[in-house]
Amino acid sequence: MASSVATIAGEARLHALLDMEKMTLSSKPRPAQSATERWMRYLGFPAGIAAFLIIYYLPGGGSLGGAAQAGAACFALALIWWVTEPFPTYVTSLALMFLLLVTRSSGPKAILDVLGMDVIWLNLLAFILGGMLVKTRLARRMALWLVLRFGHTAGWALLAFLLLQLALAPLIPATAARTVMTLPLILVVAAIYGSTEDTPNAFGRNLMLLNLVGISVLSSVSMTGSSANLIAVGFIQTMGDHRVYYLDWALASAPVAITASLLMWAIGQRAIFRIPAAERTPRLTGGLDMIREKYREMGPFTAGEKKAIAIFGVVLFLWMSDIFHLRWFGVEITPPFAALIGAVIVLFPRWGVLQWADADIPWHLLIFSAGAYAGGLALDDTGAAEWGVRMLFGNLALQGLPFGVVYTIIVSVMMYSHLLTTSKTVRTMIMIPIVITLSKALGWDPVSLALPAAFCIDWVVGLPISGKPNVILFSTNQYSVLDNFKYGMVTCTIGVVLLVVSAATWFHWLGLTPAFWAVAP
Amino acid sequence: MTGRLESVCAAAAAIALACLVVPSLAPAAEIARYDARVRIAADGLARVTLVLDLGRVTPGTVLIPIGYRATTNLRVISPIGVTAAGDGSLIRLTVPPDAPESVRVTVAFDVAQALELTDPAPGERATLPPGMRHLRPAFMNSQPGAIGRFEFRVMFPDGLRAHALRDALPKLRKGEAGPRARLEVIDGQPGAVLFVDRIGQGEAASMFVELVPVSRSLGWLLAGLALAIAYLVGFRDLVRSPQAPEPPRS
Numbered sequence: 001m002a003s004s005v006a007t008i009a010g011e012a013r014l015h016a017l018l019d020m021e022k023m024t025l026s027s028k029p030r031p032a033q034s035a036t037e038r039w040m041r042y043l044g045f046p047a048g049i050a051a052f053l054i055i056y057y058l059p060g061g062g063s064l065g066g067a068a069q070a071g072a073a074c075f076a077l078a079l080i081w082w083v084t085e086p087f088p089t090y091v092t093s094l095a096l097m098f099l100l101l102v103t104r105s106s107g108p109k110a111i112l113d114v115l116g117m118d119v120i121w122l123n124l125l126a127f128i129l130g131g132m133l134v135k136t137r138l139a140r141r142m143a144l145w146l147v148l149r150f151g152h153t154a155g156w157a158l159l160a161f162l163l164l165q166l167a168l169a170p171l172i173p174a175t176a177a178r179t180v181m182t183l184p185l186i187l188v189v190a191a192i193y194g195s196t197e198d199t200p201n202a203f204g205r206n207l208m209l210l211n212l213v214g215i216s217v218l219s220s221v222s223m224t225g226s227s228a229n230l231i232a233v234g235f236i237q238t239m240g241d242h243r244v245y246y247l248d249w250a251l252a253s254a255p256v257a258i259t260a261s262l263l264m265w266a267i268g269q270r271a272i273f274r275i276p277a278a279e280r281t282p283r284l285t286g287g288l289d290m291i292r293e294k295y296r297e298m299g300p301f302t303a304g305e306k307k308a309i310a311i312f313g314v315v316l317f318l319w320m321s322d323i324f325h326l327r328w329f330g331v332e333i334t335p336p337f338a339a340l341i342g343a344v345i346v347l348f349p350r351w352g353v354l355q356w357a358d359a360d361i362p363w364h365l366l367i368f369s370a371g372a373y374a375g376g377l378a379l380d381d382t383g384a385a386e387w388g389v390r391m392l393f394g395n396l397a398l399q400g401l402p403f404g405v406v407y408t409i410i411v412s413v414m415m416y417s418h419l420l421t422t423s424k425t426v427r428t429m430i431m432i433p434i435v436i437t438l439s440k441a442l443g444w445d446p447v448s449l450a451l452p453a454a455f456c457i458d459w460v461v462g463l464p465i466s467g468k469p470n471v472i473l474f475s476t477n478q479y480s481v482l483d484n485f486k487y488g489m490v491t492c493t494i495g496v497v498l499l500v501v502s503a504a505t506w507f508h509w510l511g512l513t514p515a516f517w518a519v520a521p
Numbered sequence: 522m523t524g525r526l527e528s529v530c531a532a533a534a535a536i537a538l539a540c541l542v543v544p545s546l547a548p549a550a551e552i553a554r555y556d557a558r559v560r561i562a563a564d565g566l567a568r569v570t571l572v573l574d575l576g577r578v579t580p581g582t583v584l585i586p587i588g589y590r591a592t593t594n595l596r597v598i599s600p601i602g603v604t605a606a607g608d609g610s611l612i613r614l615t616v617p618p619d620a621p622e623s624v625r626v627t628v629a630f631d632v633a634q635a636l637e638l639t640d641p642a643p644g645e646r647a648t649l650p651p652g653m654r655h656l657r658p659a660f661m662n663s664q665p666g667a668i669g670r671f672e673f674r675v676m677f678p679d680g681l682r683a684h685a686l687r688d689a690l691p692k693l694r695k696g697e698a699g700p701r702a703r704l705e706v707i708d709g710q711p712g713a714v715l716f717v718d719r720i721g722q723g724e725a726a727s728m729f730v731e732l733v734p735v736s737r738s739l740g741w742l743l744a745g746l747a748l749a750i751a752y753l754v755g756f757r758d759l760v761r762s763p764q765a766p767e768p769p770r771s
Contacts, residue, residue, distance in 0.1 A: 038760050
């Protein structure tokens, strides 16, 4: 009796979600799901403080500044609190911002300015554009179509999203823009499969995190996938005297990125967040027939939907045509500003489709993002991240080791170092010159180590603060920091394994790397 | 007649002036490498050692910019024959006629108050924590020739450590890999290094380091422990096993 009441309530919630006129992401703390999680929350708070105190009081001096040491201590505390969640993530962010100030790791301006960063603006505007897609029911129509066409089972629905991200990657270089564009669709499809903010399930976790992998990792398919890739190519050319062509990059990196994404599609639903049989089909009463019926009920496109398509088309066009902006407008309209003009039209009286009250802006998530970025920037600005990398490479005796061993170490460091920074660009500017200098010192062609290291730039999937798409997707509240870490680490490990195997085979055949066990002359 | 005499005098004066100016514009050597090592004592006194690799040396005077306004105890360590004299923010090196074309000159001098005190004057509001010192070495190449490789190493006084290296100039040029300056252990002493590949005439190089006492306050430790204990006590219900429902009363 009780279970049937729960089922009816759940279905009512699903129908309500499909009929929703605005996206609402509540700021309620996520309740602990198990005894382990309760213990993690209980012990996470003192563990965070312990980490802070240990790092803060370590003997300093030398090449590590006091601000860098304090910044690293604050970041470690916040990281433990974000993962164990003794209190909501946005409260941790606020605490982190305060700690950064009182330890003099960052100044008040640097801390408060993060709320004006492009990722925060893009997040905010994403909810306005997403609200438009939901209010006009365009997101619902697209999601129902997608499920009817590809989503007979959870596996195919997940694969459809992966292919969508693969198709979008070369068209829209800005990863945050891709996330914003697909977020409403992701939310509605998750709801169709029973995963909502209140009742997250394995399908939802797989869907969110596979999209994160699709958006981030597939950016490394081409060298124009992100601006950080181009910076790395620039370093390889100027410092390593080797020009990397578009095809060089694509031929080497695309197979690795695509294979890793497909492996995560397969492993995620079977091993990391195993989707039970009951969740493998749409969770609406009546199944696919019901979805077909709902789709038919929607009838032809309404005027609102057509407006939404037109507005989104304008924004999408601006995102895709950024290389021509200077010629056309005399200024580059960056992704946040393209979304901003979209929001202006969306909210325009009479002609628009949304009122401000309909766009539910989740400020708690923006605060979380701001704190996370303030912490990451403190690590970068104080030199803590760079110090960590230098210490790591400085303490490794790589001289005389076979190429494959050096390669594996460098690729691993590059892959996992994203956990310490929030900016791909900063990480690239720190790491790639070091790798090039190190390659020369060890007697290897710089491109043989620096280019594979550059292939790792976009694999920023370990934490919700590791990149802009991470922040935006985490805002759905359908997975925890720990879920993200688990999924991200598996992805990165698969990436390292694939890159190492490629170095011994594919990269060597392409002439990019020497023989795997070769020793430097 | 008077006019002609005036024009002859003017021409002679111009030639004499040219004779004076032209040699002074052409430096007697070019500075291929400029390596400064500064050890600062707790009282702010800086002992500076300059190692200069001079190329295309011709006998005469070489003016070396030093980045400090006044020096004391100036002396040439090597080679024998070169002499030095302080001239405000410059050192005037005199190279003997028999000097080789390339020569390494080592000069040492002292500078008073190389550290900026940040303690407020009586009645002034403090803007920085007590005990903080600022170190802002700034160098400008005021001479006609460019300086090749410039390295400026500064060792901090005992009892102080760098809190942050806030700024370093010039900004990285295109294709140049950073950082421009970094904290480093120099001869077993914590310090900072500033590197610039080439400093042209009129170009400057500088860095700004905040120094704080090495010992950390125990305030964070006490506050952290108090908070952790308070949380473990106040939130122990988080892990308390759910109580079994009370048996129905008969």
